[in-house]
Amino acid sequence: MVQDVEMKDQTTPPNSISSAVPLEIQQTAAVVASLKDIAALIETGAYAKEVRRIARAVRLTVALRKKLTNSVINGFLDFALGPSSEARARLAAYVAKDDEHGMEVDTATSGGQSSSKHLLPEIEIYCHLLVLIFLIDQKQFKQAKAFSSASIARLKSLNRRTVDVLASRLYFYYSHSYEVTGDLAEIRGNLLALHRIATLRHDELGQETLLNLLLRNYLHYNLYDQAEKLRSKAPRFEAHSNHQFCRYLFYLGKIRTIQLEYTDAKEALLQAARKAPVSARGFRIQCNKWAVLVRLLLGEIPERTIFMQRGMEKALRPYFELTNAVRIGDLELFRTVAEKFATTFNTDRTHNLIVRLRHNVIRTGLRNISISYSRISLVDVAKKLRLDSANPVADAENIVAKAIRDGAIDATLDHANGWMVSKETGDIYSTNEPQMAFNSRIAFCLNMHNEAVRALRFPPNTHKEKESAEKRRERQQQEQELAKHIAEEEDDDF
Amino acid sequence: MDPKVTEATQLFGRFKAAIVRNDFPTSTNLLSQLKVMLTGFKSLPPLFEDTPSSVHELTLARDIYEHAVILSVEMEDQDAFERDFFQLKPYYTDVGGRIPPSPQEYPILGLNLLRLLVQNRIAEFHTELELLSSAALENPCIKHAVELEQSFMEGAYNRVLIARQTVPHDTYVYFMDLLAKTVRDEIAGCSEKAYDYLSIQDARQMLLFTSDKELSEYINEEHPEWEIKNGFVYFQKAKEVAPSKEIPSLQLINQTLSYARELERIV
Incomplete structure (x- = not known):
């Protein structure tokens, strides 16, 4: 559900070969050049065993996503894997042959520099990832499905920590291509096997991603029981990726809601909605919808501002009217709203929760009567x-x-x-009640402060040596890039 | 046909006959034999191998488990019900169109919902509910259970009791009787809090007893703290929150000290 919303703004119209040929070639060359830079980054990352660099490479790639064309891909593959290598041949089947202009670029750029050198597994997997993203963006989902399965098979034979970052992205697109074609159930066994492998290899990012994919897979078919069993038994550790953590919280919230543990559910859902990046609108809408229902089920009335968040008014409208009915405690109104928006609630798969709400409507009505x-x-x-x-x-x-x-x-x-x-x-003020409430609030604030202090991060070695001017420049440049691309990454992820 | 399948079919025939005769020892005995036999078939879950006779085997196995579930209800054995139901479930959810759906599917799913309700396993009840399609929710057997749960949550207990007369399937009666007991306990719990006292006659009606004697036995057993006096049942009220007479000084000192400590850490 979330993905569908996301994908819409990601996919680009297939690049048409316009009449402006020279411009086209120029652009292609520029994109291939940036891809080469990325490849170089991955290489250094792989040799220096710095996962951080590879993560950066993935971020940079996402920025280029909209500029990918057949000729770009082919040009880059020839450069990275060598035109005649075995790995290149495996990929060739999935990327359409070039148009003529592309070929020129190829020969111009790849020119004898690559073919003989030893191929890094990181580069190979990176190529897989690139091709897969390209196929998905071109909406060739059948192809993407077949290709992703092949990539996963290749991936299983590799065991390098530096591949993990790329692998986790690959898992994500693997599951995504199956979801779009509606065959999510097929890959469940495979995902479970991958999760096991990731656990054995201490690949925490992989575990995190795969656990989320599995939860998503189960919840897609409403298999809450299985999802909860897996979730409660899977190893937990500190989150590596904010996006994965948000997703995890959202799935957790959904499971808890179904199991009537509303307090926990509310906490998880609100946290997910808060942690999610602003650009992930679809995801945040989903979180808010569920959070509203859970709060209603808890007997709380969500504030009006929740429904008035920018870009969400329309999507949350049915839930707003529902809240209103519950707030007034009018069964008749509640019934009309539930019927009026039945299709929305059915597509959101919240219908059963709304049935549960009936009881709360009666409660609120009763409370109003008892007060008056x-x-x-x-x-x-x-x-x-x-x-x-x-x-x-x-x-x-x-x-x-x-x-x-x-x-x-x-x-x-x-x-x-x-x-x-x-x-x-x-008179409530004649009891100790207010004092206890006051105490618990103070405790909450103090606790929050302490946790914030604990969460502060200090870069290692700052006190030991002054960094040289050159190093500082490099670092600042990296930070700038990071800041620039975080927004884009978030765009991509949700 | 595979001789093993034929053998199982014959045994199943005897098993069904035993159920009809209400011969429980024989039928449980036959059922265990059947279950052992089913483990030999490769086309059954979780393997789902495609064998020439797989359709026949799947249908047979599903039939056997459906009868096992019904048998467990008749024997009033809830644990056996749970076991057999879980064995049966994959035949409903995971066969993926290999065999046509069973006419018994919805009654049995509804029965399971009812069981969860009786055992007060509401979370599982809702988890199961999520698995059902909207078409399934319209089925009278399922709807019955869903409405029961709603009335139960609302507290409209008399609706639960009326529902006993409108059971969609004979096997439901056993669980409905159990539910009536649960309802009685619920009503007792609510009345205790809601009323100061009730006349014996009203209490008897509300708690669904036919005679005053049953009522007093029930009170003696379950709620010895209730008092019967002058034709009224008096419930013991929970203690009200008393206004605090004195300031809990020790507690306050502790709290203030801890604030001071925390503030020191911040500044």
Whole structure:
């Protein structure tokens, strides 16, 4: 669901070979050149065993995504893998042959520099990733499916920590290509096997990604039981990627909601919505929808600002009206809203949750009655709640009794006279209650501060040596690039 | 046909006959033999191998487990029900169109929902519910269970009791009876909090007893703290939150000291 929203803004119209041929060639050459830079980055990363550089390479690639064309891919593959190597041949089947202009670029750029050198597995996997992204962007999902399976098979035979970053991206697109074609169930076994491999190799990023993909896979088919069993048994560690962590929280929230653990669910969903980058609109809408429902189920009324967030008003509209019905406690209105937006709720797969809400509507209505009247007959209660059943008064009596037991209202029933007597709300300030509430808030703030302090990161070795001017320049440049591309990466990820 | 399949079919015939005769020892005995036999078939879950007789084998195995589930209800054995149901479930969810759907599917799924409700396993109830299509939710057997859960959550217990008369399937009666007991406990719990007192007659009606004697036995057993006096049942009220008479000084000192410590750390 989330992915569908995301993909729409990612896919570019297939690049047409326009009449402006020279410009086209220029562009192609420029893109191939930047890809070569990326390849060089991966190489250094691989030799120096610096995962960080490879992660950066992936980010840079995403920025180029919209500029990829057949000729670019072919040109780069020839350069990176060598025109006649075995690895090149494996990829060739999936990328369409070049148009004539592309060929010129190829010969011009690749020129004897690459073919003989030893091929790094990182570069090979990177090529796989590039081709896969390209296929998905071109909407050749069948091809992408076949190709991703082949890449995964190749990946299984490699065991290098520097490949992990690339591998986790590859897993993601692998699952994505199957999801788009609607065959997600097929790869479940494979994903589980990959997760096991990742665990054995201590590839935490891979584990994180695969766990999320598996959860997504299960939840796609509403297999909440299996998802929870996997989630509770999979090893947990500190999150490596913010995106993966957001997703994890979202899935966790969904599972918890279905299992009626609303407090936990609310926490997870709100955190997911807060942590998700601003550009991930589809994902945040989903989080908000679920969070609204969970809060309603908890008996809270979400603030109006939640529904007025920029770019979400329309998507959250049905949920806003639903909230309104619950807030008023009007069963009739609730029923109309539920029917009016039935299709939305069905596509969001929240229909069952909304059925659960009925009970909360009654509760709120009852609470309103109990606040307004000090004594009211059960007949009137039934009428006000608009209970439509064979015996509304008996129903009302039972419902009120249960509400009293659950602590929703403070009242007593008088069976002989058939009325409900609300208790006077005592002076809360004569008890220790306010002090306890105050204490818990202070504790929360102090705890928050302490956690913030603990979360601060200090770069290693800052106190030991002053960095040289050159090093500093390099670092600053890297930081700038990072800042620039983080936004783009987020764009891509959600 | 494969001799093993023929043998299993024959045994299954005897098993069905035993169920009809209500001969429980024989039928459980035959059922264990059948289950052992089923392990020999490769076309069954989780292997799902495509053999020439796989359709026949799958249908047979599903039939056997469906009967096993019904048998466990008749024997009033909830653990056996759970076991057999989980063995049966893959035949509904994972066969992927290899065999046509069973007419027993919805009644049995509904029965399982009812069981979860009776055992008060609401989380699992909802997990199972998510697996059902919207068409399935319209089925009377499923709908029955779903509506029961709703009435139960709302507290409309008399609706639960009325539902007993409208069971969609004979096997449901066993669980509905169990549910009635759960409902009684719920009502007792609610009344305790909601009423100061009730006349014995009203209490008897509400707790669904036919005689005053049953009522007093129930009170003695389950709620000895209730008091029967002058034809009324008095419930013991939980203690109200009393206004605090004195300032909890020790606690306050502790709290203030801890604030001071934390503030020191910040500044």
